[in-house]
Amino acid sequence: MLGTIEARLERERDQLPLWLPVALGLGVASWFMLASRNSWSAFLLAGSALALASLAFGRATRLFRSLGFFALVAVIGASLIWVRAEWMDTETLQRPVASRFVAQVVSVEHLPARETVRLLVRSPSDPDLPHRFRVNIDEEAAPDGVQAGAWVSLNARLMPPPRAAVPGAYDFSQRAWFEGIGATGRAWGDVEIVRPAPGGSWRGWLETRRARLAAHVADRVGAGEGAIAATLATGDRGRIAEEDAEAMRRSGLAHLLAISGLHVTAVIGVAMLLMLKLLALSPRLALHAPLILIAAGGGAVAGLGYTLFTGSEVPTVRACVAAMLVLVGVAMGRDAITLRLVATGALVVLIFWPETLVGPSFQLSFAAVTAIIALHEHPRTKKLLSRRDEPWAKKVGRFALGLLLTGLVVEIALMPIALFHFNKAGLYGALANIVAIPLTTFVIIPLEALALFLDIFGLGAPVWWLVGKTLGLLLSLAHGVSGTPGAVALLPAMPMAAYALMIGGGLWFCLWKAQWRFFGFAPILAGALWALVTPAADILVTGDGQHMAVRGGDGTLALLRPRAGDYVRDMFNETSGVEDEAGALDDLGSAWCSHDSCRVTLWRGGRQWRIFATRSSYYLPYPALIEECTAADIVVSDRRMPEGCAPRWLLADRTTLRETGGLAITLSSPSVRTVLEPGDDHPWRRSGQ
Template sequence: MGGLSRLSERGAAQIGAVLIAQRGHLLCWVPVCLAVGIGTYFSVKSEPETSDFVTLALVAGALILSARALPESLSFLPVALALCLAGFGIAGVRAHAVAAPTLDWRYYGPVEGRVVAMDRSQSDALRLTLDRVRLERVPPDRTPERVRISLHGEGTTGITPEPGLRVMTTAHLSPPSGPVEPGGFDFQRHAWFARLGAVGYTRVPLVGVASPEAGQAGLLVFRIRMAASAHIRATLPGDTGGFAAAVTTGDRSAISRDALEALRASNLTHLLAISGLHMGLLTAVVIAALRLIFAAHPHTALHWPTKGIAATGALIAACGYLALSGGNVATQRAFIMVAVALAALIIGRRAISLRAVAVAATLVLILRPEALMGPGFQMSFAATTALVAVFGWLRGVEHGLLPRWSRPAFGVFISSLVAGLATAPIAAAHFNAIAHYGLIANLLSVPLMGVLVIPAAVLALVLAPLGLEWIGLWLMGLGLDWILGVAHWVAAIDGARGHVVGPGPWVLPLLSLGFLLLILWQGRLRWVGLAAMAASFALWQTAERPDVLISDTGTLVGVMTAEGRALSKAKGASFVARNWLENDGSGVSQSAAAKLWQPGPLVHLSGKRAVAGFKGCARAQTVVASVEAAHLQNSCTLFDPPRLRHTGAVALYRQGEGWRMRTARDAAGDRLWTAWPDQPPEGDQYVRINPTSRP
């Protein structure tokens, strides 16, 4: 008994020693704990009540107080749990704070509102976001705070949209759609946090109702952005000008679809988004320029804190860049990371460290907890964390191993390699694609962003008051032409882009846990992170794809065959079709997938004529209809709009001799941003999928 007691004491002492070794690095785990709580909030299937949040707050407070009574080696464990609860509460508070009316029916009629954003849809149509919305016969308390309208057809831009202009048109609007398949990207949740209550399109011209309002700071910046974008595109026409406008003002509306596809296939799309790379390069250029100016004056160089002053100037430049770029989530995230690094430089601390990354991640999660669920947050912090860790390790390596002239090139190579490896799994999980030659494209392009494109953009800004900005823009165009050329060259290589199956829900969390253990944990236990990462990839390989997919409107059906997924339509519902095929890991087009469709026990009825002409169901037949088919309710396994409004998109999996059904409602749950009907249609008297029926 005494031996067992001594063994237990020895084990406790060893555990305590391991935990004590982490104490100097606990700050890095703060955003991790917050992320666990935030992720838990978004994964629960029903919205927590107010009393639940109060209870969690009380428990978190009790945990923090209890930490004082524990041994030093264990005292941070209740604090970590309290931070997880805090993350859950922060996400809940944010979700309620952004609450705004959402349209819960299809609307066609007059739409009036003020232009607050302009971009382009995936179909390359100009898209306007309007606030201060008015809809005919819709009371203010049910009118969405913001709507987004795509301008389709010729003549829809009867006037030129401009920031702050109040416009009116006749448009089709509908509620933000749910996931295209159970467990897929939840646009309803994205729209909720963007306060986007309806989306739609118009085919008639816009009419100006009132002139742009003056005096509002947000609109003033928006106008400056759009004016700058127009001037840049007038100086640099084509995709070059669109690229230049994107990296300076955040306006990506002038880039052609061909250029975008080439940038995606070569893994250079990140150069379009104003992210940490652009912010970092901009501040580096400003710091270098200011240090050179100060160094030219001996007294200033010797007696002034030039490093801190240069960092302050770079911080001011970063603030201006944030405002000019529109201040979207990705740019805010990049600005916070750069601001933390510059603040550390100003006070004389090391600018680039894992603690600085942790502080930036914590601020982003507190301000915008929903960012955790998006690829931008995940990829940017994965790349930054990996780069800081690897270059921290390389600082301890003897620099004499490499000639001095080769170190910059080696740094670029390592940066591209590490960032690419850190972000590739996340990009593949979200976009189902891998750029096989992305490293080559980045090695040929990223250095040019640092040595030519960004310095030329700064030069253009400095020369603008003299009317000589064209010099900087011309130099900028040379660099961007090269990058676009590289993108098209790499994209044209056979097999440049591969496709992967979408992972299951636990793959990314397990991969992230392994990555963080490997980077942040102190001691040999960190190598467990490699095992967790390997397990996540093994789990990815077992991802199960549905045998049958039904869209939430009944307009498209997809059946898995030996040759790939067969689609019921060659045109229409293209967004849904593309997502299904990408999640399957297939690179074929919708038209090619439609050629695989064969008539069988599963019938797809598209349109009123097809439904009216359908005489009746055969035994064990499943019917999907794009319009209501009430006369088939009791004779078929039927999926029509009334039922699909209750279930959302449907996935069917073969299970023995029958089928297992999973709906988007099952996956998403009943949350603030979902709008499922309370009751099934007509008591849900539809014939259900049963163990012996097969589509």
């Protein structure tokens, strides 16, 4: 057996370096999944012991050498994220406050679709506030001159960074910790500029130019198309209407709105092509100068400038790093589009930003690129899609077939990631992207660049009209696909272990070349089956106890508080994997509700469950409350229940929820999942929320 494995590893020795970022990512992921310092220390010690033992006693075999290096790199990954998390030491607000303060603006984000301006500020005059936090102000209240470097005075109500409301929901507190954001909130009243931004601030200058360009592009194109055009030019997504953004998500085209590999590649490609053609006009340069090298340098400058101008978001930086590696390969005359490029880019990102591993952006982008390259490196795919001397109709058909195959592979690769993070995934994205990607890359972005250039001479209007028409076609495609029946697959929150099986199996299949790569299908299928058979929670309770959703027999949700806002409704729907509008608990046939409380009966797992929940600020008479508690299996309340309240199975009141966070309760096989784990020592948990 060992001999067979050794022989296979020997044949696949060129693929072994591809597992270095996987090992680094395993260490980072393990630190996030394990809860306590003792667990982290045990992981580091176990990994170090495995590495030392493998390298000490198995150096003669490739299997044990590979295992030793894998364990060592995993230890490095866990150490990197632990050190980075502790080094951030974000000062976090402990409880809601309302305050007037003076603070310096770090960055400004305009959100016209919400009529809001979002400020990231630091060094507030109020010593009780965190050093750095985020606050939204009304667009009308934002004075001229609000830019990075300015000092502003305002009133605001601030909250600690919100953690996940229920298990499986988005946890902003984790992201806020690594971004150094200690609070979020909203301002009221007038905002005054105490001290304008210094004239020499490059960040303020860049933000001002970016905002002006976004406004200029949006105005030249107009309507929803203008918002998309501004996004492609500057990365500013604040103008996009929610219905357009949702259509792009449901149709699998949302990646076009995030400035990433597609956009950076298009900018660099256009810059290289223009520079190459212009330089080639000179016979002397064409014959004696290294035009490819010069064009690659020009493309690199264009890519770096575009990355800075669009806000230097982590996905854009990742794409820029990968593009720079490709340009280096082009300058050296090497084939740079390989899985080793992807592995190198992943290593760079994980070394400098290890926390990005657990975010959907990192996983989606690297999964897509890995799947694409693995597909096109396969000999059969190369044979099928390679260029050849044939009629143009066949060339177009072969190109379309390549796009379709690429889209299908990307959709399959991204579906488990989208379902895990967002509980939904588009099913027709492969078909939509056959049109959308060429349209955006070869038509919209070049036309927009040409229109901006012609605006220098006041001649851009006809081209802007073309930009608007092509973007209108893109939006029509998004709305048409998103409105097609069955366009979106929905799934309740899946177990972490099921997701890990699918990711591990996918990596095994993509990173090997020999026949044993097909062994990866076993964990993929096991994880998919596990996710599909995992039932949605019967009851969801938010961490503050104010909101509860009960799943009815038809799968729809009924809310304890019918006037809950859109955010709460969307969060419950996404976590439960349902799309129908949530109703009121009052309308559930097995429920009885008054203004102050609700009592509902559910049949699950062959038995009857009785749930009692309070929903107003008024206290019930003590005898009636104790009677309800005694008769109930589960009691939910946003207040602290008296000691005499003893339900048969679970009491989820303010005291309990402070320790557990939000709850996801399954009744068919009774179990409770919590947002907070006992002894969780991650720094954003220790921050005292």
